Structures are given as structure tokens and as C-alpha cells.
Amino acid sequence: MRNDTRLLFNAYLARQAELNGVTNATAKFSVAPTVEQKLEDRIRESADFLKLINVVPVDQQSGEKLGLGISQPAAGRTDTSQNDRQPRNLVALDSRDYTAIQTNFDTAIKYSQLDAWAKFPDFQVRVRNQTTQQIARDRLMIGWNGQTAAANTDLLANPLLQDVNIGWLKHIRTDAPARVMDGVKIGNAAGADYKTFDAAVFDAVNELLDQWHAEASDLVVIVGRQLLNDKYLGLLNSADAPTEKVALQTLMLSRTIGGKQAISVPYFPPRSILITSPDNLSIYWQNGTRRRMIQDNPKRDRIEDFQSVNEAYVVEDLGKAALIDGIELPSTEQDGWA
Structure with missing residues (x-):
């Protein structure tokens, strides 16, 4: 990359390290909670449909789904001379579990692209947005097309990320x-x-x-x-x-x-x-599981951004x-x- 681009990129690395409370963004680090939430908010804002569904943090990697939304009526009547009144739990009645599994969102930007962005005052925003917008696309692909969670995914065989995680439609078909x-x-x-x-x-x-x-x-x-x-x-x-x-x-x-x-x-x-x-559709992401590392790879004339987070795709009420x-x-x- 050009020298002026290098200065901008180094400033970007320094800013990421500062935000996450680490000394070096080129070594793998845990994303700070406030940064993690802001990143999730930006991903959600990147795609219209993600704004309409639930994209929520969970503390446990596995557990019972949250049951967001109302699953049954509340009105009724009981003869209290014979029986106690029985409050109803309005969340979904079926006790299905979720498991948030690690998903890698690893991206690369060529030096030539960084050089083209160097003339813009929002250089750091452009670098950031390329990743967040692609994560938004990927989540839509997985939600609609996900069939399995393979140990080793194959993009050529599964161009719509069918093997990255189990999506909403697969849950409906199976469950x-x-x-x-x-x-x-x-x-x-x-x-x-x-x-x-x-x-x-x-x-x-x-x-x-x-x-x-x-x-x-x-x-x-x-x-x-x-x-x-x-x-x-x-x-x-x-x-x-x-x-x-x-x-x-x-x-x-x-x-x-x-x-x-x-x-x-x-x-x-x-x-x-x-x-x-x-x-009725949700993406759960597990708190504190986002990891990141940004590295310069001159052998490929690009920078590489390695990110991962544990997530699950959930239908709240079948x-x-x-x-x-x-x-x-x-x-x-x-x-x-x-």
C-alpha cells in the first residue's frame, strides 16, 4: 500500500486497540463489551430485515430459547370455589434448546482498495463498513438457507452458507x-x-x-x-x-x-x-465470545480481519x-x- 495509506491504516489499528483496551490489534483479542454491542447494532442497521427481527445477546452458549413474543391467549375464568386460578405463561410452550456455535467472519481488503479509500475523510468507516455489511448479508443467507453446522465449511459447494449453521427454515422443517x-x-x-x-x-x-x-x-x-x-x-x-x-x-x-x-x-x-x-425470528449471539485480529499480509497484498462470535438462529414460536x-x-x- 502507499505510504499515506499506511499512515491511515496504522491509525485505524491504533484506534481499534484503544477502543478494546489492548496494546496491539494485530494480536488476537476479545472485543470489549461496548464495542461488541456497537458492532452488533451496526450489523443490524446494515440490513432492513435484521432491524425487524430479534438480534439479542445471551449469556450461555446453550440453553432454552428465550420465548420472545406472545404464544397464547391470557383471558379465561376459574370457579375459585373449586379450583385455584392458574396464570398462563404467555411465552412459547415448547421447550426447545438453542446452541450458539462459533461462526467465523474472516475478510480481506486488497491494498489497492485501501489506496482508493485513502483520499476520503471517512477512511476508517469504509474499512469498518465492508465487514459489517458482509456479516449482515451472511446472516440473512444462513437464516434462510442454513442446513448444517459443519466442522469445515465449503463455500464452493454451499454458496449460500448452507453448512455454516442451522437456519430458521431448517428448524421449521425439522422441528x-x-x-x-x-x-x-x-x-x-x-x-x-x-x-x-x-x-x-x-x-x-x-x-x-x-x-x-x-x-x-x-x-x-x-x-x-x-x-x-x-x-x-x-x-x-x-x-x-x-x-x-x-x-x-x-x-x-x-x-x-x-x-x-x-x-x-x-x-x-x-x-x-x-x-x-x-x-418470531431471532439471532442469539453469546456475550463475550467475539474475538478479533487484524493483520497485514504483504504476501497477498492485503489486510486480513479475523472475527468470530458464537451465534444461533431461533424460531421463537413454531x-x-x-x-x-x-x-x-x-x-x-x-x-x-x-
Whole structure:
């Protein structure tokens, strides 16, 4: 890197060391609690959908899920001459555990990129934002596509981070298969299960959700990208948004589906529909587990930022989630469904 860039980079290292109370940011260190929380806040602010869900710290690596949100009604009556009144626990009744596992977010920035940023007064912010924005993208990919937590991940085989952690949809498929419709045919063709998306969503809401959630005002319909065209759902309100903005933006569709607001979230499976409330989905990150090291690697003409934190993806109340998976649409080319 250029000499002027080197001065800026050294100042960045000194600032990171100062913030975290260490003498050297190029040796592995534990991120200070206040810095850890600020970093989590910045990651959450980087993606629209992360602002809508729960991204919460937990103290234990493993434990019972927090049960955020309301899972059942509270109203009732008891003949106290015969029985005691029984208060209800309003959090989710199923006692499912979470395990926060280490996730590495290791990134690199080429010297040439740092040299290009050196002329800007917000050099340190640009270096920081590259990492936080990618962590936000990665969390969306894992939440929607995560299938396993492999000891050694393979990005080439799993380009949507399917092997990094178990995501929300996998939890629904595994822990609540009765709340999943799979291989549903939707369209105006022979053999259709439903003629319209409205009918499919209406049926899923009434048949798959717990009854007290079916009329909840905070339910949304999250729709896959292959369903987003004018033949099926109408045009996006934000179709002209810049590519970089769309990469982290939750798009509000121009119509409701089954009476619920429809939205499109980055990296959601292309042929699926999820009905839930955003705050029924959580990412737990374990306090005090974020580790970091920044190093200069002249052998690769880049700086490298090694970060890790323990995290888990949790569906708080499975009774408030319905998944329509593997949707098939009429195909003129195949003269059937695809």
C-alpha cells in the first residue's frame, strides 16, 4: 500500500486497540463489551430485515430459547370455589434448546482498495463498513438457507452458507414438519393444488398456524424471488432500487397475499413462502465470545480481519410459522409443472 495509506491504516489499528483496551490489534483479542454491542447494532442497521427481527445477546452458549413474543391467549375464568386460578405463561410452550456455535467472519481488503479509500475523510468507516455489511448479508443467507453446522465449511459447494449453521427454515422443517406444505402446485393449470397464491396462503394461515395466531395483525408473507414477476405477484414498488441497496433491502410488494402484507427478503429461497411475524425470528449471539485480529499480509497484498462470535438462529414460536416449500408453477416449456 502507499505510504499515506499506511499512515491511515496504522491509525485505524491504533484506534481499534484503544477502543478494546489492548496494546496491539494485530494480536488476537476479545472485543470489549461496548464495542461488541456497537458492532452488533451496526450489523443490524446494515440490513432492513435484521432491524425487524430479534438480534439479542445471551449469556450461555446453550440453553432454552428465550420465548420472545406472545404464544397464547391470557383471558379465561376459574370457579375459585373449586379450583385455584392458574396464570398462563404467555411465552412459547415448547421447550426447545438453542446452541450458539462459533461462526467465523474472516475478510480481506486488497491494498489497492485501501489506496482508493485513502483520499476520503471517512477512511476508517469504509474499512469498518465492508465487514459489517458482509456479516449482515451472511446472516440473512444462513437464516434462510442454513442446513448444517459443519466442522469445515465449503463455500464452493454451499454458496449460500448452507453448512455454516442451522437456519430458521431448517428448524421449521425439522422441528415442526406438520406446519410445512411441500411440493405445492399453484397456478391456473390442470393438477393445481391452488389456483392462486392468495388461496394457498389463506389455507396455510388457517390450517398450519395455531388458531390464536391466524388473525394476528403482524403476520407477513415472505416470498421467494422466482415468484416475483408480474404474472404472479405484480411489480415491485422498489424495482428501480440500486443493486447494492437491494442486496440488503427488504422490499415491500405492491399487493397483499391472502390478506397479509407480502415482502421480499434477500437470499430467501426462490420457490418458497413463509408466513410468520418478523419478531418470531431471532439471532442469539453469546456475550463475550467475539474475538478479533487484524493483520497485514504483504504476501497477498492485503489486510486480513479475523472475527468470530458464537451465534444461533431461533424460531421463537413454531405455532406462529407456516412454510409453503418447493412451490411448482405451470410450465409451458415442459407442458406441465416446474
